[in-house]
Amino acid sequence: MPSFDTVLEADLVKVKNSVENTAKEIGTRFDFKGTAAAIELKDKEITLIGDSDFQIDQITDILRNKATKSGVDVRFFDAGKVEKIGGDKVKQITKVRNGIETEQAKKISQLIKGSKVKVQASIQGDAVRVTGKNRDDLQEAMAMIKAELPDMPLSFNNFRD
Template identity: 60%
Template sequence: MPSFDTVLKADAVELRNAIDQTNKEITGRFDFKGSSAKVELKEFDITIHADSEFQREQVLDVLRNKCTKRNVDPKFLVEEKVEKMSGDKVKQLIKVKNGVAQDDAKKIVKAIKDSKIKVQASIQGDAVRVTGGKRDDLQATMALLRKDMDDLPLTFDNFRD
């Protein structure tokens, strides 16, 4: 039976490269001279440090641009609340989506079942496995998910024939 996995994970290497490029651009820009603005990555948490709210917005904009250029969808970045530090300094935590959440997995399964395509979908941990009789049905399911779940940057792995 042909099958594939629907997953939600960013390319860790490209994400690291995007953050390194962001830090490099920040240190080279004239409007950031003498500031302590920086971006850090720990596991799947990105922390932005900046001297002001305006600088934080600028750093976030640079980060999004670098992610886009490195083919990391900015939809992976989930912004948390901005924290005030001493003086005007601010810090913001950005979570990187990793794995399909349970409620999102249920939406995916429901969309597949409502489509009447002859495939079966099952939730397997943080992925959704789709199996079907024909390769064409699986490709139609991929197209359906790309169209219907545009708020999630889904990828399709482990395609078996």
């Protein structure tokens, strides 16, 4: 019985490259000279540090440009609130989304069950496995999932015939 897995996972190597390229650009740009502007990646969390909210926005913009050029979908980045730290500095923690959360998996499962496509969905950890009788039904399910959930950068892998 043909099947595929619906997953939500970023290529962490490309994310790391994007962060390193952003740090390099921060170091060379004239408007960041002598400021506290910095960026670092630790365990799927990107920490942005700057002197003001405006500077954090600039760093975020650079990061998004570098990520897009590296082939990383910016929808993987889940930006937190900007918070004040010692002195007049601010920081923002941006999480890199990885794995489908339970509520999102249930939403995908309900979407598939509510459609007229002859496939079944089962939640398996941080992925949703979709099985069907033929390949055409699975491809129709893929198209429907992508169309109904445009805010999630889903990918389909482990396609078996």
